[in-house]
Amino acid sequence: MSEVQILESVRQFMARQHGHFVHGKWIAPATSERIELLNPATEQVIATIAVGGQEEVEQAVQSAHDAFTNDWANTSPYERGVKLNKLADLVEQHAEELAQLETLSTGKLINLSRHLEVAQSVVFLRYFAGWATKIHGQTMQPSIPSMNGEKYTAYTVRQPVGVVAGIVPWNFSLMIGIWKIGSALTTGCTIVIKPSEFATLTLLRLVELALEAGIPAGVINVVTGKGDTGQHLIHSSLVKKVSFTGSVPTGIAIGKQAMSSDLTRVSLELGGKNAAAILADACIDEILPTLLQATFVHQGQVCAAPERFFIHQSKYDEFVQKVSGALQQLKIGSPLDESSMFGPLSNQPHFDKVKHYLHLAQKNNQVISGGHAIQGTGYFVEPTLLKVQGVDDPLFLEETFGPVVDVIPFTSDEELIAMMNHSRFGLTASLWTNDLAKALRLIPQIEAGSIWVNMHTFLDPSVPFGGIKASGVGREFSDAFIEDYTELKSVMIRY
Structure with a gap:
């Protein structure tokens, strides 16, 4: 028997009365309802989390919208990459803490939490950071005929869509959460994360590290809860893209809801047989x-x-x-x-x-x-x-x-x-x-x-990932994620 000894920092973090993380600080929930998180190996309660309602969701979305408008979209691509790399550094520094939180929450073998979940989260963060300075458009020469000697030129530019709703499953909560955070922040978007009610702790710890990394308040927000919390998030008028990973029935329902809300962009990474x-x-x-x-x-x-x-x-x-x-x-x-x-x-x-x-x-x-x-x-x-x-x-x-x-x-x-x-x-x-x-x-x-x-x-991270048929819409990783998180704007000039 080689049982890992739980770090004191992990014990202290689990003992907190966790709230929601909005605009760089913890906010108290509007209701007293709590969700108990169980260690699946022992069935013992290891922590409790808050249940977010419409009030907290709208507060988080507004925070993300304000940060997008005033801070993050105007941060240089180079600085966005620097901050994501700094976050990767901090994840490495706190690797054992994050791995233990993940294992206690999900039953993942500790060596898998260490060497896949946390280690690959760092790899993906650094990969996304490298793309921040490489998002570009094209120039082209239109074929519009000249009547009086005028000329024409054109170009395209990719611009961030705005606020992203990231809905994360329980199986790889930290790594999949980082896929969504990295995709959003690299392209200049901001994000509100809704973790699974079964696996929340690693993402709650991650947002504290993100603030320490210098990512501005409001760029990453986390609202915890069950399915209703996610529903409020999808229906927000300020959310311009939904990124969901999870089951096929839930994904199809989310896709329908997003499309009915003024054709909100949606990417769905669903299940498979x-x-x-x-x-x-x-x-x-x-x-x-x-x-x-x-x-x-x-x-x-x-x-x-x-x-x-x-x-x-x-x-x-x-x-x-x-x-x-x-x-x-x-x-x-x-x-x-x-x-x-x-x-x-x-x-x-x-x-x-x-x-x-x-x-x-x-x-x-x-x-x-x-x-x-x-x-x-x-x-x-x-x-x-x-x-x-x-x-x-x-x-x-x-x-x-x-x-x-x-x-x-x-x-x-x-x-x-x-x-x-x-x-x-x-x-x-x-x-x-x-x-x-x-x-x-x-x-x-x-x-x-x-x-x-x-x-x-x-x-x-260099290979696109996603499904066809009922297994999803859209692609993660490579440079394929850029299309899902940006709008392609065309500009034509007569001179």
Whole structure:
């Protein structure tokens, strides 16, 4: 047992009576209602947060609007980049504190919080900071005919849209929050963040670091609460863009609401029932460690992680046997134990959802390995491998967002593509093969926004990310984010 000792600064932060962060300071909530945050490994209350209503939301949006008009939009691109890099420095300096807050809130393994959540947050912040001085338009020569010797020229300029509403899920609250903050601030926008009610603490700590980094008051605001708080935020007339990461049903509802509010810009990064195809030439022993890591990272609570495994018939029995054996070797335990390999699900509602799918699989005799919730304290379930009854099986079609994976054999490339695309989702997919020619022929046929070869799940800031079909609208990262956070203005001059 190598349980991490909780830092005193973490204990003190959790003990606070947290309010909302508006215009660079903490404000008391308008009501006495509080939300209890539970440690999913122990089910103990670790902190409470305030519930934001329309009054606090409008105050936060007005603060962001004032900061956009008076401060941030007029800050030079160079200074915006400097301040984001300073924030990255402070995240590095407080890395252990942030990692512990994230693990206590979400059940993420402490080493994952350290080396993925916090470390990659720094990488993304620095990446966004580098773009601040590289946002540009174009010049062009119009073809308007000259009647009396006059001439024409034209150019485009990208300008920040204004106030952004960032709605953040619970699975990677710090990192996804930073994706939204970095995108907004780099382009000159300001932001109001609404974290998940299950995972709020790391973003509340981050905004204090942002103020210390010299980011002006009002540029980043945080209002905590449940779904109603997010609804108030979306409906604000001063919000010019909504950036949402979360479930498909909620994303579709938010998209409709945003479009009905004077066509408010919206980007939606939603869920997926992602496919991983193991082709006939793949060596199971070679790919298994990488594939299992990509699949069961954070107990499968990753929107990009694979849930549907398509195995060539010639490899099916070997694959099922070796995956089942590997899953039984995973050490399930406290996320604060550095030797644990698998932790709890992040919250009670999600625990209940995953248990529903496990019960369905048990009822239909579809469990190959795992398949049970673990008795005792905490939201623990076994990593699970299931066989499905066909491509219309609910377990094959519905996203579990957890450590529950379906396997199905295929015999031909045509059958594989048809089954992979038999889904309303289109977020990610992967091919596992040493036959690069075949992979390159299959990639254009796969309906997904991101496709990997011999890897899955993990993202890089230089590569655009987003889904098609019901998995979302818009793209994160690379330079693709710039279009979603700026307006393209055209200027024509006669002289």
